[in-house]
Structure formats: C-alpha cells, structure tokens
Amino acid sequence: MERKLILASHGNFASGILSSLELICGKNDRITTMDAYMAADYNLSEEIKALMDENKGNELIVITDIFGGSVNNEFLNYIHTPSFYLIAGMNLPLLIELVTQLESTDSIPEMIKQALANSTMTIQFCNETIQNEIEEEEF
Template identity: 55%
Template sequence: MERKLVLASHGKLASGIRSSLELICGNQLTIETLDCYLTESFDLEKEVKAIMNTYRECELVVVTDLFGGSVNNEFLTQIDRPNFYLVAGMNLPFLVELSMQFQQAESLPKLIETTLESSKQTIQFCNQSITNQMDEEEF
C-alpha cells in the first residue's frame, strides 16, 4: 500500500518545515503541505476532506502543529479512518527521523511511536545541558 505524509499548520509552518526537511534529507519523499488560514476564504473542513479523499487508498500520516488547535481538531474528525495516523506537535527532528524510515518501515504506528520517543531527546535547554556536561567533566 502506498504511503503519504502530509504536514498541516496554521500559517506557513508546514511548508517551511518541508523546505528545511528537503534541504537536510533531500527530496526522497513527496510531502504534501497544508498551510491554513492564509486567506479569508480558506475552508479548513473542505481542505481536510479533499486530502482524505485524495489519499483514501493510502496509508496516510498527517502531522499537525498544535494538539487541540483547529487544524488538528479537523483531522481528528477522521481518526476512525483505516490506515490513518495523526501526530500533533510538528518539529524538524521528528520529521527528519520519520522521513528517513518512512517507506521501509514495516509498521507506521510503531515507527511513529519510536520516532516520537527519540525525538523528544532533541529538545534541550542548551544552557543547562552545557553546564551539566561541564560539571560531569570536572569529576
């Protein structure tokens, strides 16, 4: 079954992250983006239904910017669809790791779980991390 990755956000975060992701990883994946609310006539419900219809025969992973935000909530209405996986909290480390294994992974849910867990370690308060590292080196 074909796999598809969609990034969806308020404003241009989704297309910006795709740009960074392609710079780091190359264009090995075709990633669709949905930049929401850029015009007054934007219809989120219509856009989400169009994406879901276009990829109804695919394993579909959608990554949104904010859990509980309107973009995430609209995709949540589709959560019972087979082969649909929704992740909130879009960030570059998660997407780099996910995209590197996206096509080869046996199980998308398992890949998402392990990638989420490892990408959490990339969020650091650098001042504290460096201070802790220097303290450890003094012993």
Template identity: 55%
Template structure:
C-alpha cells in the same frame, strides 16, 4: 499500499518545515503540505475533506502543528479511518526520523512511536546541558 505524509499547520509552518526537511533529506514526493488560514476565504473543513478523499487509497500520516488547535481538531474527525495516523506537535527531528524510514518500515504505528521517542531526546535546554557538562568536568 502507498504511504503519504501530510504536514498541516496554522500559517506557513508546514511548508517551511518541509523546505528544511528536504534540504536535509532530499526532495520527497510523498510529502504534501497544508498551510492553513493564509486567506480570509480559507475553509479548513473543505480543505481537510478534499485531502482525505485524495488520499483514500493511501496509508496516510498527518502531522499537525498544535494538539487541540483547529487544524488538528479537524483531522481528528477522521481518526477512525483505516490506515490513517495523526500526530500533533510537528518538529524537524521527528520528521527526519519518520521520513527516512517511511517506505521501509513494516508497521507505521511502530515507526511513529520510535520516531517520537528519538525526537523527544533532541529537545534540550542547551544552557543547562552545557552547565551540567562543565560541572561534571570540574569534578
């Protein structure tokens, strides 16, 4: 079964992060974006339902920008669907890890879990990190 990745966000975060991701990892036809609320007539429920129908025959990973936000909540309505995986908290390190192995990994659930673990390690307060390194060097 073919795997697809959808990045969905309020505003243009999804397309912007896809641009950065492809700059680092190369173009990827398995990635689609859903930039929400760019016009007043945007209908989130309709957009999500159309996307879910279009990908009904795929293993689908959707990464949204914000847990509890309207975009994430709309996808939550589909959480019981088979071969559907929803992740909130879109960030570039996670997406790099995920896309590099998306077609190779046997278990999509395991890939998501390991990608999340690796990405969490990259979120650092650099001032404190450098301060701690300097303190260790002075010892």
C-alpha cells in the same frame, strides 16, 4: 498502497518546515503540505476533506503543529479511518526520523512511537545541558 505524509499547520509553518526537511533529506513526492488560513475565504473542513479524498487507499500520516488547535481537531474527525495516523507537535527532528524510516518500517505505529521518543530527546535547554556536562567533566 502508498505511504504518504501531510504536514498541516496554521500559516506557513508546514511549507516552511518542508523547505528545511528537503534541504536535509532531499525532495520527496510523498509529502504534501497544508498551510491553513492563508486566505480570507479559507474553509478548513473542505480543504481537509479534499486531502483525505485525494489520499484514499494510501497509508496516511498527518503531522499537525498544535495538539488541540483547529487544524489538529479537524483531522481528528478522521481518526477512525483505516491506515490513518495523526501526530501533533510537528518539529524537524520528528520529520527527519519519519521520512528516513517511512519505506523500511513494517509497523507505522511502532515507527511513530520510536520517532516521537527520539525527537523528544532532541529538545534541550542548552544552557543547562552544557552546564551539566561541564560539571560531570570536573569530577
């Protein structure tokens, strides 16, 4: 059983963030992207079904752009599939953590929880963070 990632988004976000991820972590043939709604006749359900069929038998982590968005909601139909993990809120620190830990982890759910916690800490209001550091240095 292989471990695979699918990055799925509205528009080109998934393929765009993959470009950044590959710049940092290198190419990885275990990552697939799905850029939804890029054609007038696009069928989200069919595309996701095809991806799921293609990845039967794999441990599959799907990362979508927006919780509650149509892409995430369509993947929710597969939430009870064995070895299927769905994450919403795709961002680069999260992806870096997942990719660098993917092969070495014994527990995908634990890896995901830790990656979410770590990537959340990278989201900062820099003005406030820097101001707080300056104030701490003054004491």
